[in-house]
Amino acid sequence: MDEQRETGFFDSVEEVSDRLAEVGYLASTAVATTVFLADRLGKPLLVEGPAGVGKTELAKAVAAVAGARLVRLQCYEGVDESRALYEWNHAKQLLRITAGREESWEQARTDIFGEEFLLPRPLLTAIRGSEPTVLLIDETDKADVEVEGLLLEVLSDFQVTVPELGTITAERRPFVLLTSNASRELSEALRRRCLFLHLDFPDPELEVRIVRSRVPGLDQVLAESVVAAVGALRAMELRKAPSVAETIDWARTLLALGADTLDDAVVRRSLGVILKHQEDLRRAAEKLTLV
Amino acid sequence: MSSVAARLTSFVQALRANALRVGPAETVDAAQVLAVLGLADRERLREGLAAALLRAHGQRSVFDATFDLYFPSRVGEPEVAQRREELTVEELREQLAAALAAGDSAAMAQLAALAVGALGAFGQAPDAPGTPGAGGWSAHQTLDRLRPQILLARVLAALREGRGGARPSELTERIEPDEIRRRIEAFRTLVATEARRRSAELRGTDEIARRAVAPSVEQIDFLFAGREQLAELRRAVRPLSRKLATRLAAHRRRAARGRIDVRRTVRRSLGTGGVPLRPAYRRRRPQRPELVLLCDVSSSVAGFSDFTMLLVQALREEFSRVRVFAFVNRIDEVTELLGPGGGDPGELARRILAEATVLGYHPYSDYGSALGEFLERYREAVGPRSSVLILGDARNNNRDPNLPALRQLARQSRRVHWLNPEPPASWSTGDSAALAYAGVVAMHPCRNARQLGELITRLLPL
Structure with missing residues (x-):
């Protein structure tokens, strides 16, 4: 393997899951394996899945474990080159030109397109530094198709071309994680450059562990029945299935209410914590026959 | 190592035979994954190869089945x-x-x-x-x-x-x-x-991989989908409708940049000394697309209509006016049933049969009389701005197809599209009047979720 390609955060799959667990992220086999591969092969990792399963959390956990700085590019409709890559500081350039009235155009031109007048945006920031970096490109599907083209150069060669300055190549590859909610199909070209991970709701056993690690006061039996109930809700056809974050919220609520078993009255009172649509609430109450 | 390489390439070929697009670049990635992970832990290898070879989650079931064939956990009897x-x-x-x-x-x-x-x-x-x-x-x-x-x-x-x-x-x-x-x-x-x-x-292995691996959800034929597959399809609808919504929104945004309005641009340029710095665009009157759906809900197309109903339910949020009519041999409006709080989507078909008048004296589909009745009772639902979608297999049980009624419908509306869950090869075989109808309106084969998604985005009025 090419020595420069890997980001070199981890040595084995076990190490990934152990160290992620230390910072409170319990990873499944799939997550641990793909994170290890992304690190080892130096490829970006595209994580897709429903909202609230911990996609963004994964990037934060990796950054925390590796002691790397986290650079985040939040995508939205209309995000463009000047928001994602770099921008020239026009105001400062104007000031520089007015300050040096006497000098020739040649001098001014070489000067105003220097590093000093460059405003680096997340993508350039992630590539320029020499310290270990985790680059999180969040909600990639929200960005327009043109931005994907921009990402292609960055993600395949880890370099950025600024016409006035030349090509800037990464001294040290960042660990790149892209997330997507699949509201738009990402282009085939972008997908081909990434490793793909579909992050789904964790299996019950893992979810019980997650809940108990986040809500330490909760006893095993209640955690199990909470997870079972959430599992039943996810199996229904709801507008918004409860996410892991909501399971944790619910567990906290139950703890605060002082409930020791999951009975009808408690569930009816607290169902609003995990279901956010009136229609869902009605349907769930009907299915669970909470009268 | 060479035998492992050979196994990997035949694995990739089996995936391709099951309509997964796997290029040589992915195969190289997969080989690197193999080199890094080794063959010791099967589950890790499965996840690793999936990360390198897959590009969408819908392909996972095909991948898993094929993986089990090519990288078996054991040989012979356990x-x-x-x-x-x-x-x-x-x-x-x-x-x-x-x-x-x-x-x-x-x-x-x-x-x-x-x-x-x-x-x-x-x-x-x-x-x-x-x-x-x-x-x-x-x-x-x-x-x-x-x-x-x-x-x-x-x-x-x-x-x-x-x-x-x-x-x-x-x-x-x-x-x-x-x-x-x-x-x-x-x-x-x-x-x-x-x-x-x-x-x-x-x-x-190769022989079994070709025949025994179930196709991915998007390619399941509506008419042959089992109970389990229908449930899976239903889960696939939600992202589909959301994708559609994003696409429609993008289209509307683009439409907002239109032709230059000269009068308003000149007027505006007065403020900047006659230089038209900020051009004014002609405002488009927001179109209110109207959608009228006629769905065959007879048992022969049960899988199809069940599925389309769900999509329609999702579409209602995007279109200002959608009216839905269901028929077997009589036609009735079911827009209300599909409304918010309409209950479990899986139950819809049953509720429509129970609560709407879609059956006459016999339980067989009759497109001719359903179309005739539609014109009689709901003629005002279709105007020059409405697009009509007819969903059904056009199996008319050898009754009168009533082509004049369909012609009238086509004249009266902006356009009419017919989505047929059968492949073109079987149109007008047996009791199907598909080709007769296809002569009057555009008929499209629509056999699986992928085709439906493509058609809907292409045909829907914007």
């Missing part, structure tokens, strides 16, 4: 099966009930292997490997003899006993059966995997 004497069906059930109650997936996998060995053999004795032809291992036969679904009561009783005297909350008791049903469903999948694996040993 050890447990050799150790034990012939197990009776009752003993198997006993053990399975215990495993289900404990939710022990490792034990379930072992039992699946045992069950296939004991109950799944058919035809010639499969102890002569390499002889093709008769004989093999059948998941269907195994499950038919074992009938894991009857274990539900037993498992629940075991769970209750396991808790001892402590009474669980009522809620836990109520959701438990569903959980056990899901576990039984998982066991069925395990049996299918095991049967495929053993058959592969008998017949050669």
